[in-house]
Amino acid sequence: MAYAIGLDIGSYAVKVSLLKERGGRFTLVNFAVSDIGEEPIDTLDPAQKNAMIQATVKKLVIESNLKTKDVAISLAGDQIIVRYIKLAYMTKEELKGVIRFEAEQYIPFSIDQVVLDFHILGEITEEGQKKIEVLLVAIKEEVVNQYIQLLQGAGLNIALIDIDGMALHNALEVNYEKKEGETVAIINIGAKYSNLNIVEDGVTRFSRDIPIGGINLTNDISKEFNLGFAEAEKLKREQGGIIIESENVILTRIPSKEDKRVRIYSSISTTLGKLVMEIRRAFDFYESSSKKRSISKVFVCGGTSKLQNIDKFISERLKIPVEPLNPFNKIEIADVAAFDEKIKQYGPFLPVSIGLAVRKIK
Ligand SMILES: Nc1ncnc2c1ncn2[C@@H]1O[C@H](COP(=O)(O)OP(=O)(O)OP(=O)(O)O)[C@@H](O)[C@H]1O
Ligand SMILES: [Mg+2]
Structure with a gap:
């Protein structure tokens, strides 16, 4: 059985992870994380953008000494079209045969221009009829071709393409026991997007890329302090945060030496509020649909x-416990001492790439 390098090319940072597997248990081989540049790459022209991503990927593969050439990548946001559909019951094999035909009505452009994939989420009975719930994913062929080219240029071969939402699902599944009757959510807050998954009994029932992330926060700070993007980014990382007093999230009555932090917080609080509102909306939608339960974590x-x-901010606003998704909760790390610091610093970036690295490719 072979595993590819989990390669997560985000809008701001690239993440690579490689695992090995023995008897169903994964061990970390290595990982690496790097920003692509100082400015968001979306502001660059396509050729420049691809060259920068390519250089970053190359650098990371060399730096982490990964000999594998196969990579598993994932896409998100406006690069993909995701639909939840219900179909009359059929097996996975049968669905493979008819998916293009079934998908046609859900795709806003010609079916000949897209690469299709699907995940069967589960079986249900509706009005006495057995049905399957299917997550349908379509990616424009031209987008796929761009990535093939880009990675070929880095000496790599795409073994599979997934979406961030499914990779996050897999990262959760490999690291945490599923509890029957429990619904949890995952929020991967990136640069351009926050990928949100709602996972019920180990099945992802809802997955959405909310178009709010760290780039918006940096832009807020850049406006407030009249700084360029790179400087605002630095300020955010060094002094940004939500001001809390005791256990309550508050903004006022802060000692004056912390004025800068208050200004930062106040400049980003509208964006943070919007993000939480989008999450709340998705939770409400989930909780109101059919017999579903509430989200416990x-x-x-x-x-x-x-x-x-x-x-703390998310937890207080949503009134739900929040904890970091530990990408190595059940993945073995042979040399803990060697990785300890690196994991502390970069662990939060890794779940998507780990979710890609656990997918069998051969
Ligand atoms: N210490 C920090 N404090 C606050 N934000 C940080 C910190 N370190 C990194 N970030 C932010 O994290 C973001 C990058 O995270 P991540 O790598 O998860 O996103 P991405 O995968 O590149 O983007 P996306 O998935 O949205 O396309 C950037 O916006 C960066 O500003
Ligand atoms: Mg990301």
Whole structure:
């Protein structure tokens, strides 16, 4: 059985992870994380953007001494089209045969221009009829071709393409026991997106990429302090956070020496509030649909989950316990001492790449 390098190319940072497996247990081989540049890459022209991603990927593969050439990548946001559909019961094999035909009505452009994938989420009975719930994923062929080219240029071969939401699901599944009757959420707060998954009894029932992330926060700070993006980014990482007093999230009555922190918090609080509102909305939608239960816990990850006290902020606003998604909860680390510091610093960035690294490719 072979495993690929889990390669998570985000809008701000690239993450690589490689695992090995023995008897169903995974061990970490190595991982590495690097920002692509100082400015968000979306502001660059496509050729420049691809060159920078390529250089970053190359650097990371060399730095982490990964000999594997196969990579598993994932896409998100406006690069993908995700639909939840219900179909009359059929097996996975049968669905493979008819998926293009079934998918046609859900895809807003020609079916000949997309690469399709699907996950069967579960079986249900509706009005006496057995049905399957299917997560349908479509990616434009031209997007896929761009990535093939980009990675070929880095000497790598794409073994599989997934979506961030499913990779996060897999990262949770490999690291935590599923509890029957429990619904949890994962929020991977990145740079451009916050991927949100709602996982019921170990099945992802809802997955959405909310278009809010760390880039918005940096832009807020940049406006407030009249700084360029790179400087605002630095300020965010060094002094950004949610100001708390005792266990309550508050903004006022802060000692004056912390004025800068208050200004930062106040500049990012509208964006943070919007993010939490989108999460709340998704939770309400989930909880109101059919017989579903309430969400008992939220796992957070992503680079922006490093923002000081963001876990407390989300927990207080949603009234739900929040904990970091530990990408190595059940993955063995042979040399703990060697990885300890690195994991503390970069662990929050890794769940997507770990979720890709656990997928069998051959
Ligand atoms: N210490 C920190 N405090 C606050 N934010 C941070 C910190 N370190 C990194 N970030 C933010 O994390 C973001 C990058 O996180 P991540 O790598 O998860 O996103 P991405 O995968 O590149 O983006 P996306 O998935 O949205 O395309 C950046 O916006 C960066 O500013
Ligand atoms: Mg990401």
